[in-house]
Amino acid sequence: MAAPIVHALRSLSRLYRPHSRGLSRLSEPLESGSRRGLFKDVFPAESGPLQLPELLSSGPQTVYCGFDPTADSLHVGNLLAVIGLLHFQRAGHDVIAVVGGATAQIGDPSGRSREREPLSPERVEENVRSIRDSLQRLFSQQEASAGGRVTVLDNAAWYRRRSVVEFLASVGRHFRMGTLLGRHSVQSRLSAPEGMSLAEFTYQVFQAYDFYYLHQKHGCKIQLGGTDQLGNLMSGHDFIQRTTGEAVFGITIPLITSTSGDKLGKTAGNAVWLNRDRTSPFEFYQYFVRQPDGNVERFLKLLTFLPLPEIAHIMDQHAKEPEKRIPHKRLAAEVTKLVHGKEGLESAKRCTRALYHSSIDALAAMSDQELQELFQEAPFFELVLEPGTRVLDACLRASAIPEGPRGFDILSSGGVSFNLMRVTNPDEILVVGQHILTNGLSLIKVGKRNFYIVKWLQL
Ligand SMILES: Nc1ncnc2c1ncn2[C@@H]1O[C@H](COP(=O)(O)OP(=O)(O)OP(=O)(O)O)[C@@H](O)[C@H]1O
Ligand SMILES: N[C@@H](Cc1ccc(O)cc1)C(=O)O
Structure with a gap:
């Protein structure tokens, strides 16, 4: 034995x-x-x-x-x-x-x-x-x-x-x-x-x-x-x-466990995946930014190559300014870069700025893939941009609002935004740089959390 x-x-x-x-x-x-x-x-x-x-x-x-x-x-x-x-x-x-x-x-x-x-x-x-x-x-x-x-x-x-x-x-x-x-x-x-x-x-x-x-x-x-x-x-x-x-x-x-103490992995069904099509760089980054304070020093030691004195310094900064979440952001950046490369980290940061800081610039710089990753459940449409297309037409073609007076009401009462800016005039003509971002995309939001993504194709 x-x-x-x-x-x-x-x-x-x-x-x-x-x-x-x-x-x-x-x-x-x-x-x-x-x-x-x-x-x-x-x-x-x-x-x-x-x-x-x-x-x-x-x-x-x-x-x-x-x-x-x-x-x-x-x-x-x-x-x-x-x-x-x-x-x-x-x-x-x-x-x-x-x-x-x-x-x-x-x-x-x-x-x-x-x-x-x-x-x-x-x-x-x-x-x-x-x-x-x-x-x-x-x-x-x-x-x-x-x-x-x-x-x-x-x-x-x-x-x-x-x-x-x-x-x-x-x-x-x-x-x-x-x-x-x-x-x-x-x-x-x-x-x-x-x-x-x-x-x-x-x-x-x-x-x-x-x-x-x-x-x-x-x-x-x-x-x-x-x-x-x-x-x-x-x-x-x-x-x-x-x-x-x-x-x-x-x-x-050692085994990395979830906050409830289960081994993080396939069996427990709580895996945070490394493949982008399962967990986007943005979700991956956010998983680490959201780690409880009690995990973050350990994770910096385990999952990054930062020298231990640097980790100690980061933790000192955290003790002085905990609201800045410095170690959390550093952890998220290091691990995202390791797994998704520089480009993946930039994508995660862009998505964070667009979603949490309503940054139009960040939104305009996003690729179709990033937008879809960010708004995973959001329907994606490719539509031909005809001259004189109105806000109302765009919403109807993307099935973002119902046909008829109800859809009209939702729009005119301010329930719709284009690229994070509210629109209230259903007859407004779509303008590039405003309703349509320079990357040819419109992010239509209806109510608090219904997103529709339109990629405009030029005639
Ligand atoms: N949560 C974890 N923390 C640390 N190491 C892990 C963790 N999950 C898996 N590993 C290690 O990764 C290696 C490969 O694991 P593998 O993919 O074969 O199984 P697994 O992810 O543990 O799958 P399952 O959850 O289905 O058992 C093994 O050495 C395993 O111990
Ligand atoms: N048994 C390991 C995976 C493994 C497979 C083959 C090996 O030679 C070694 C390890 C696991 O499930 O985590």
């Missing part, structure tokens, strides 16, 4: 006291990550915390983390794991992000009370494509000047060539049932009424094999994962040690 978890883990925060000296640039991410609260525990404990900094100092290592494509986008919880990889990559280590095209079809039971709905191979393939793109975008958005290599791999690639019989005979024989059964992810499910399927039970063997495969092919000796992944990290460690005798390590990162 594997050693009980309490003895098998070592908390990195106890290892790195505030004034301990770093070993070298290569081992620095472990130390700074632990100070930031990003790296929580290391496995195995007995030799791990002592050997791991030495291993890192001895030369560039390969560090990996896996992401199951059970949706077509990553989310903010996964971002923490990506940031963990980036800390290593920036220090000069090579990193591998594995997209679990194979493992997503099995379904990781870790942290779940029920089995996942099966996904068709076609759906998984689509998700793999989207997540691979997203990971590549995230990594390429970094200043690539220094740092190690980044590779994105799909684990379906190394299972495609294997038969079940051969896999069980060569890999399965190295796993002890007692150890597998003892894992928390298995125990918690076995005691639940629905139990656990054989497929889910074998999940940890596949993740362990991934680690082994990357160890053999890429010299990978370190795997990162959320604390929910601990059992899977241990299985990989045990398998590699048993078959190669080499020392490998697992490092856990």
Whole structure:
């Protein structure tokens, strides 16, 4: 049986006291990550915390983390794991992000009370494509000047060539049932009424094999994962040690939770997505601006690369002028830039100015996509602009008001605005620069929250 978890883990925060000296640039991410609260525990404990900094100092290592494509986008919880990889990559280590095209079809039971709905191979393939793109975008958005290599791999690639019989005979024989059964992810499910399927039970063997495969092919000796992944990290460690005798390590990162304490992610249905078509840069930015005061320092440490003294300075400013929400805005700006790039951050700020500060200039600078993202539920129309089109005609053509006297009344009583400016004369002719923005758009608002977007096409 594997050693009980309490003895098998070592908390990195106890290892790195505030004034301990770093070993070298290569081992620095472990130390700074632990100070930031990003790296929580290391496995195995007995030799791990002592050997791991030495291993890192001895030369560039390969560090990996896996992401199951059970949706077509990553989310903010996964971002923490990506940031963990980036800390290593920036220090000069090579990193591998594995997209679990194979493992997503099995379904990781870790942290779940029920089995996942099966996904068709076609759906998984689509998700793999989207997540691979997203990971590549995230990594390429970094200043690539220094740092190690980044590779994105799909684990379906190394299972495609294997038969079940051969896999069980060569890999399965190295796993002890007692150890597998003892894992928390298995125990918690076995005691639940629905139990656990054989497929889910074998999940940890596949993740362990991934680690082994990357160890053999890429010299990978370190795997990162959320604390929910601990059992899977241990299985990989045990398998590699048993078959190669080499020392490998697992490092856990803390789980980001919602204000109600649930793990932020797909299962809880509270994910904040990294793909723009699921969560727009504006919503993403606002999610961080709205964080409660109690979260913001921790998130600055976890989700940004700002040096700790700078974060301390930002928090001092906050203590003096809390109404300015300086750390919240800085957090939102840094994370939005990391995920959506400079352009995404500008878009988020433009949308914020347009919506919360009624800025016509910001509205005029917005693209069709931004407007649609901002007013997600708003119907979008492409209409031909005929000479002499009146405010009333525009409202009717966009179905913003009902036909007949009721629509006329809504307009003349001031219930309608064009580009955030109220109109009261139904016969007013549309003017470019006023009713129609220089980008050819009109944002028609009826009542408090009904928006209609018109893109005017010239004849
Ligand atoms: N809220 C979170 N905080 C920190 N890490 C997370 C969070 N959610 C996922 N991770 C980590 O991201 C990595 C990839 O997770 P993956 O996408 O496979 O599953 P997931 O998002 O946890 O999905 P599900 O919610 O369906 O279980 C894992 O190491 C996982 O622990
Ligand atoms: N099991 C991980 C994802 C993963 C997949 C394959 C791996 O090799 C590693 C990790 C999760 O669900 O969060």
